[in-house]
């Protein structure tokens with residue numbers, strides 16, 4: 001089902017068969033609407049796979065009509081052979097508009113309803129992370145800390161879901177319910193009573209929805225954001241209930257950094273809390289936790305509620321202050337403290353996430369980093385203890401969330417959400433779940449063993465030359481490794497220089513994580529193991545050769561930069 005058919009007439013026939021289904025009886029009006037839907041899919045695919053075979057004239061007319069935003073005045077001319085009159089046209093157009101949300105191949109549908117970070121460059125056909133919308137077999141990919149390209153199995157699962165939705169074998173709310181059930185099963189959380197999963201268009205959106213819950217009531221709120229430079233770049237904005245980008249997931253044009261409509265940006269204050277010292281070394285859990293306790297105490301004494309964002313896997317893989325410290329803080333401050341656990345990298349142990357949830361913490365996660373699903377699929381987990389306390393969503397969140405993301409019977413909370421389902425997100429999650437479900441079958445010891453072999457293979461590839469070094473504080477047993485690169489003129493490369501190396505690597509079909517700055521003077525490139533990579537290792541495919549190739553390319557790019 002995912003063969004990319006490049007003959008437009010053949011693709012048209014296949015799409016038409018999907019819409020027609022097994023029901024043989026069609027009126028000329030439904031046939032016409034189905035033709036428009038099929039033509040719309042061809043237009044969508046042509047944007048992703050340029051250079052398809054020539055389009056016959058009869059199909060051109062249909063494609064032009066399907067592409068137009070307004071009902072074309074001469075629509076009947078596009079439906080050769082159908083017994084139609086001009087008076088049929090408005091009804092046909094209305095039927096087509098109802099079909100249109102699913103009338104494109106999964107690969108293009110999955111680009112919808114996220115944010116501008118998924119936009120494809122018109123020349124390269126790749127998004128800003130160097131990922132295309134279709135599987136790319138020749139790619140070397142250690143980029144799961146940022147984004148990865150969809151796998152063939154992921155695309156197949158997404159396309160199958162689209163076909164089920166078209167055939168009405170399943171509607172969007174059933175698909176959302178199945179996806180939530182499968183996510184919880186893969187995370188080992190399906191038996192946690194009262195846990196409420198909410199789908200979100202990205203990890204950033206999930207954090208925004210969690211923040212909304214943390215801001216309940218009408219008093220002043222102190223938001224404590226651990227390591228703002230080591231979480232998603234939009235997270236500091238959404239922690240302050242401000243727009244993280246100039247376009248919202250529903251496509252609304254907004255002003256980045258401005259307050260989101262109806263959200264109480266004026267009664268909250270955000271403070272970033274450092275997680276590393278001046279030398280870039282991670283602060284210990286005890287030091288971070290004590291700093292947090294002092295801040296929470298001060299805020300509470302001033303009559304403020306506190307929303308605390310902790311990291312269960314930062315951009316560089318740091319976990320801080322960690323489960324034990326968070327549980328202790330919750331015991332020490334049983335009132336007026338909400339904790340949002342940033343597990344967006346999805347590198348946390350499921351048993352730890354369960355304990356956070358048991359303790360009443362909100363958890364945000366994604367299927368698109370470690371799990372290597374397509375960017376972006378986000379998730380908010382609301383613990384039973386908070387489910388009843390979720391306040392009605394303000395109007396501004398209608399630019400970020402869909403009714404179907406939330407539980408079906410949460411009308412009280414979701415009355416402001418006019419949009420029902422987000423098919424792009426459902427398909428992205430379906431694709432991510434292929435890997436998540438397979439990864440969940442691996443034994444923890446096998447995962448730990450693969451991770452330590454990965455780390456050793458990376459150290460071996462780097463060798464002893466001294467021009468590359470792993471930044472201190474790389475979490476032991478972690479899956480993200482941050483690599484400083486010596487600058488040819490002395491010292492270590494800064495973010496600007498690292499971006500050049502990162503971009504050159506991507507041009508050479510080697511994807512790694514975007515550069516990060518952990519502390520002033522401590523920037524690095526990230527090389528990460530993903531769930532599929534670990535699975536491949538468990539099945540005997542080592543990453544050694546590819547790691548040597550990436551490290552070799554980094555060195556070659558640096559040499560080229562100085563003209564050696």
Ligand SMILES: Cc1ncc(COP(=O)(O)O)c(C=O)c1O
Pocket residue numbers: 145146202203204205230231232233235313314315342344345366368376377378
């Ligand atoms: C630790 C962490 N939190 C949150 C996010 C935001 O997730 P998303 O990119 O899906 O919006 C990221 C993204 O890199 C991240 O690394």
